Amino acid sequence: xxxxxxxxxxxxxxxxxxxxxxxxxxxxxxxxxxxxxxxxxxxxxxxxxxxxxxxxxxxxxxxxxxxxxxxxxxxxxxxxxxxxxxxxxxxxxxxxxxxxxxxxxxxxxxxxxxxxxxxxxxxxxxxxxxxxxxxxxxxxxxxxxxxxxxxxxxxxxxxxxxxxxxxxxxxxxxxxxxxxxxxxxxxxxxxxxxxxxxxxxxxxxxxxxxxxxxxxxxxxxxxxxxxxxxxxxxxxxxxxxxxxxxxxxxxxxxxxxxxxxxxxxxxxxxxxxxxxxxxxxxxxxxxxxxxxxxxxxxxxxxxxxxxxxxxxxxxxxxxxxxxxxxxxxx
Ligand code: NAD
Numbered sequence: 411x412x413x414x415x416x417x418x419x420x421x422x423x424x425x426x427x428x429x430x431x432x433x434x435x436x437x438x439x440x441x442x443x444x445x446x447x448x449x450x451x452x453x454x455x456x457x458x459x460x461x462x463x464x465x466x467x468x469x470x471x472x473x474x475x476x477x478x479x480x481x482x483x484x485x486x487x488x489x490x491x492x493x494x495x496x497x498x499x500x501x502x503x504x505x506x507x508x509x510x511x512x513x514x515x516x517x518x519x520x521x522x523x524x525x526x527x528x529x530x531x532x533x534x535x536x537x538x539x540x541x542x543x544x545x546x547x548x549x550x551x552x553x554x555x556x557x558x559x560x561x562x563x564x565x566x567x568x569x570x571x572x573x574x575x576x577x578x579x580x581x582x583x584x585x586x587x588x589x590x591x592x593x594x595x596x597x598x599x600x601x602x603x604x605x606x607x608x609x610x611x612x613x614x615x616x617x618x619x620x621x622x623x624x625x626x627x628x629x630x631x632x633x634x635x636x637x638x639x640x641x642x643x644x645x646x647x648x649x650x651x652x653x654x655x656x657x658x659x660x661x662x663x664x665x666x667x668x669x670x671x672x673x674x675x676x677x678x679x680x681x682x683x684x685x686x687x688x689x690x691x692x693x694x695x696x697x698x699x700x701x702x703x704x705x706x707x708x709x710x711x712x713x714x715x716x717x718x719x720x721x722x723x724x725x726x727x728x729x730x731x732x733x734x735x736x737x738x739x740x
Contacts, residue, residue, distance in 0.1 A: 411435045411727050413720065414452050416444040417461035417485075425716035432717075433724045449473040457723040462486035462506075464672050467493045475500050481726045483507065483719040487706075488642055490615035494736045505722035505735045509706070509714035515567035517705035518610055518640045519575075521664030522551060524699050525636050526608075531696050549607075552576030557606030559583070559599070559622070560641070561590050565612035569594050580606055603630040608638065615642035625650040634661030640705040643669040648688045655695050662697040666705045675702040 411433075415426060418439040430437045442448070444460050446469050452458055458474060460466065462484040471493065474482065482504045484492055489506045497504045524530065527548040535542065552575040558565050561583040569590055572579050579594035580602045590596070602609065609631065613619045623637065623646040637660060639646050648669050654660035668675070668689055684690070693700050706715070718734065725732040 411457060411724055412455045413437045413457045413459065413723055414455040415439050415459045416442065417463065419461075421712055422485075422716050425713045426720075428713075429717050429720045433720055435720060435724055437720065444470065446470055446473060450477060452477045452479050455479060456727055457481035457483065459483040459485055459719050459723065462489060462491060463676065465491045465493075468496050471497050471500060471502055475502060481505075481723045483723045485715050485719040488614060489736060490642060492736070494738060498737060503726040503735060505719070505726060505732055507715045507719040507722065508734055509711040509718070511563040511567040513708040513711040514564045514640055514705040515571055517666060517701075518564070518568050518612075518638055518664075519551075519571050521638050521640065521666065521699060521701070522556075522608055522610070522636065525638075525662035525664045525697065526551060526554075528697075530699050550575075551608075554578075554607040555580065555605055557582070557602040557609040558594065558612065559602065559609065560612035560614075561587050561594075562612060564641075565610075566590060568610060568612065599627070600630065603627050604632070606635065607632060608636040610638035610640070611645050612641050613645060615644050620644050621647040623647065623650070625653060628654045628659060631659070633659060635659070636662040636664070638664040640664075640666040643667040643671055648692070652688065652692055655692070655698060662699075663692070663695075664699045665692075666701045667703050668700065671703055 413435055415437055418441055423439065426437055426439055443464060444458065449470060452474060458479050480502060482497060482502055484506050487506060487508060492504060494504050528546045532546055555578045556572050557580045558569055559582050561569065561581050566587060569579055569581065570593060573593040580597045581590055581594040582597065582599050582602050586596050611623060628650055651660065651663060655663065670686055674684060674686060692698050722732050722734055726735060
């Protein structure tokens, strides 16, 4: 099998080398993205993989099909940017990748702790020899009630870790998972909004989840609530977050992801003019901690991200069942 890998980062290269011999596939690595203009370079390959940072829709899939590409793998867990229905309609098989949820779950806990212990301001002060404690008083995670929305792989791991801190945990999901009941209580969304000190979301981005945290439900939350998002930026309505921070209804935000982060995050923009007013405005608040979509970024996750995307392409090519073949947005 011949595979063309787009968006290849230096930190992925050694894993591509390992996986090509493991599965006996030929992989060409390119650093740039897959676009309508360069899709003809896929001619002669059987499968394509991209990093999942930008939209792959009808136009690109049609051109992939014209170039006889039958298999497509996105090297991320989230696949909201891939038009799976259209790919399926024209006969291109698509899969995503998977990796242990602990990278994102641990990062989520870290965001909670950074916000709770006011570490952003602490580190700024430390750098200018201001060792005062005024204004930096925090709270312990174990003394708080935490709400987890979305109890899939990552949400479940977040709950397990929170249990270790001694937090009381309320959960909400469309589908309840019995294993969660050891550590958390499922409640309706209204109860979760009303009672929790910290709320973290771990749902996929879909039309039905876009803006699931918005002005209406922020209003129902406790004063000073802390919101955490290490899933997808668009799950939280940014305008409502800004209003909530300005009015002090929201006591802190930990955001690893941001609406319209594509072409900003994961690039060095040191000398560029970045056009994203909401990002710049929100970032300046002392109680808003933002990281550049890096919750996944551990050695183990990057290795698995590369390995399973190639394994997926190979299995689909060989006609074997593959657990992470995508047939619809879930
Ligand atoms: P998962 O599919 O295992 O779990 C998602 C859960 O959300 C499921 O239990 C599902 O039932 C639930 N859900 C869906 N719609 C819902 C709704 N309207 N209300 C409540 N629950 C709902 O996925 P996962 O592996 O846990 O990943 C979750 C998301 O995290 C991914 O979709 C991805 O966007 C994001 N992610 C971010 C990073 C990062 O680096 N920041 C890395 C990996 C994944």
